[in-house]
Amino acid sequence: xxxxxxSPQFLSIQEGENLTVYCNSSSVxxxxxxxxxxxxxGPVLLVTVVTGGEVKKLKRLxxxxxxxxxxxxxxxxxxxxGDTGLYLCAGNNAGKSTFGDGTTLTVxx
Amino acid sequence: DAGVIQSPRHEVTEMxxxxxxxxxxxxxxxxxxxxxxxxxxxLELLIYFNNNVPIDDSGMxxxxxxxxxxNASFSTLKIQPSEPRDSAVYFCASSHRTSVQQYFGPGxxxxxx
Numbered sequence: 001x002x003x004x005x006x007s008p009q010f011l012s013i014q015e016g017e018n019l020t021v022y023c024n025s026s027s028v029x030x031x032x033x034x035x036x037x038x039x040x041x042g043p044v045l046l047v048t049v050v051t052g053g054e055v056k057k058l059k060r061l062x063x064x065x066x067x068x069x070x071x072x073x074x075x076x077x078x079x080x081x082g083d084t085g086l087y088l089c090a091g092n093n094a095g096k097s098t099f100g101d102g103t104t105l106t107v108x109x
Numbered sequence: 110d111a112g113v114i115q116s117p118r119h120e121v122t123e124m125x126x127x128x129x130x131x132x133x134x135x136x137x138x139x140x141x142x143x144x145x146x147x148x149x150x151x152l153e154l155l156i157y158f159n160n161n162v163p164i165d166d167s168g169m170x171x172x173x174x175x176x177x178x179x180n181a182s183f184s185t186l187k188i189q190p191s192e193p194r195d196s197a198v199y200f201c202a203s204s205h206r207t208s209v210q211q212y213f214g215p216g217x218x219x220x221x222x
Contacts, residue, residue: 031209033209033210040215040216041215041216042113042200042202042213042214042215042216043200043213044209044213045212048209048210055195079114088152092209095140095157095159095164095196095209096154096157096165097154097209097211098140098154099144099151099152099153099154100151101151102152
């Protein structure tokens with residue numbers, strides 16, 4: 001079984017603060033994705049990383065894939081209330097995705 | 110495109126009843142996935158199809174669960190008989206063979222009393 005552990009499980013911060021959430025595994029993945037899920041909705045893809053060491057930026061969000069393709073991080077700069085949600089990482093192999101348990105982020109105005 | 114469509118959005122049923130969840134994937138997508146999400150276990154893959162054929166059903170919890178995909182635009186997940194521990198949000202997702210990106214539907218919130 002390929003397990004993905006996300007940390008922290010819960011994070012509550014003030015608007016304007018920076019934060020980093022982590023996604024770790026003992027398994028190697030061909031690619032890894034980050035999703036954000038809002039209450040009452042399905043997860044929505046934010047980014048896919050494929051190459052070890054890859055860094056992708058999406059406005060205030062920076063995603064990094066570990067060199068060994070076993071772990072990843074998501075850094076948010078100057079968080080805003082609209083960033084509130086459940087952040088899920090998913091590792092992919094052979095067409096199948098394994099999801100982490102997620103980090104629930106709350107950004108207070 | 111309307112995205113992945115799921116019905117019903119909410120289902121409340123009594124233990125022992127049959128439950129059928131429905132999904133219409135995005136047109137042109139080759140893969141269809143059924144997931145279950147709970148607070149305790151997170152998002153779990155139950156089964157996925159490629160070109161209407163079940164590829165991996167190792168996540169289906171037990172024989173009470175079954176899934177079908179009779180054509181490229183429709184899939185069902187059936188629970189018979191339902192039990193309170195089946196209460197969860199069930200998501201359907203689809204993707205195109207050229208991408209690992211999955212598009213999720215809004216989910217069906219199932220409550221079994």
